[in-house]
Amino acid sequence: MKQTAIYFTEAWLVLGLALIFGAALAGVQTGLHPKIEANKRAETMRQIPSLVPGAKESEPAGEAGLRAWRALGDGGETAGWVVLASGQGFAGPIELLVGVDADLDKITGLYVLSQTETPGLGNKIAAEDWREQFRGMDAQTGLEVTKQEAGPHEIQAITGATISSRSVVQIVNNTLRQFRTIKQAGS
Amino acid sequence: MSDGPTPLERFINGILPENPVYRQLLGLCPTLAVTNSMKAALTMSGAVLFVLFCANVLVSLIRSLLKPHLRILVFTLTIATFVTIADKFIAAFMWPMSKELGPYIPLIIVNCAIISRCEICASKQNTRTAAMDAVGQALGFTLALASIATVREILGNGSWLGFSVLPDAWPNWVLMVLPPGAFLTLGFLMAAVNWLTMSQKTKSANEP
Numbered sequence: 001m002k003q004t005a006i007y008f009t010e011a012w013l014v015l016g017l018a019l020i021f022g023a024a025l026a027g028v029q030t031g032l033h034p035k036i037e038a039n040k041r042a043e044t045m046r047q048i049p050s051l052v053p054g055a056k057e058s059e060p061a062g063e064a065g066l067r068a069w070r071a072l073g074d075g076g077e078t079a080g081w082v083v084l085a086s087g088q089g090f091a092g093p094i095e096l097l098v099g100v101d102a103d104l105d106k107i108t109g110l111y112v113l114s115q116t117e118t119p120g121l122g123n124k125i126a127a128e129d130w131r132e133q134f135r136g137m138d139a140q141t142g143l144e145v146t147k148q149e150a151g152p153h154e155i156q157a158i159t160g161a162t163i164s165s166r167s168v169v170q171i172v173n174n175t176l177r178q179f180r181t182i183k184q185a186g187s
Numbered sequence: 188m189s190d191g192p193t194p195l196e197r198f199i200n201g202i203l204p205e206n207p208v209y210r211q212l213l214g215l216c217p218t219l220a221v222t223n224s225m226k227a228a229l230t231m232s233g234a235v236l237f238v239l240f241c242a243n244v245l246v247s248l249i250r251s252l253l254k255p256h257l258r259i260l261v262f263t264l265t266i267a268t269f270v271t272i273a274d275k276f277i278a279a280f281m282w283p284m285s286k287e288l289g290p291y292i293p294l295i296i297v298n299c300a301i302i303s304r305c306e307i308c309a310s311k312q313n314t315r316t317a318a319m320d321a322v323g324q325a326l327g328f329t330l331a332l333a334s335i336a337t338v339r340e341i342l343g344n345g346s347w348l349g350f351s352v353l354p355d356a357w358p359n360w361v362l363m364v365l366p367p368g369a370f371l372t373l374g375f376l377m378a379a380v381n382w383l384t385m386s387q388k389t390k391s392a393n394e395p
Binding site for chain 2: 025123
């Protein structure tokens, strides 16, 4: 018997099951994806007031491939922006919400929407005391990760999860740079 | 191939005599990780019941087609599929819980408690036995998780299933909610289970 024929007599069950399971999962994904997205959106809307101080309402302001929301203050003036940022972490994709003030000067908050980092190490990126470091940081110059005491423009890495920490900072930097370019081009 | 334990024996075995956590010491990762609240423990148990049942039934149905050296591959493929379905389902209908459990639902794929049932029972016995085995093992798993979560949530939070059960004066024992509390509780409960079995054995040995 030819070599390939042997492979097929051995592996047909694995191949067949992989096809069937793949199709089933595709079905589940199509069916449930809108619902999961809606859950995420609802959570985003709930978080916006805590990400931008003084925000009462918000309206979608997505532009050029970036999902963003304009946070409105009491009198309807722009209190700040919330941008959806995503990128690759250590174990999988990370999705963040970054809050910045109206002039894109300072970061006003950071929230982790979804992550699959290592439990006990990398998933500390979602912990509030680590995220607090970002509040009040300069949004113009890129942030950096340090393992020592954090100076200005620096974020202290989580012990044992330097890659996760670095990923978050990189995602924040990239997204803010992108968002500023879009805003400057627009105004 | 039909000489294995009967469906009823499999069912009963799973609950206590061969309890996956207390007797086989399998599936300890979710056991330690998600038992800081009763709700999380029950969600995890539900997901495990679904995955274990579907995987056991499916593997039992195709057991005559399995090639011995490819069987683990088929088990993993089957388990991974049902775990993904469970994960998506929880994310769609129980969003806050999905956030709390995080990566632990996907990690069911590598839960030895499930793959061991495919290997020990489902790939060797008929579908009815495999189904009963899955339900029994899942109940045993639920029992173990629920017992640990009860101790941890009551001592650590003063609540059970989210309802306060201890007076406000109770100093919440935060250690119990943190990982060390999981190890301590598991250790003490396992010691209790072992001690009970041992004393039962001596009692029955002393009787004429």
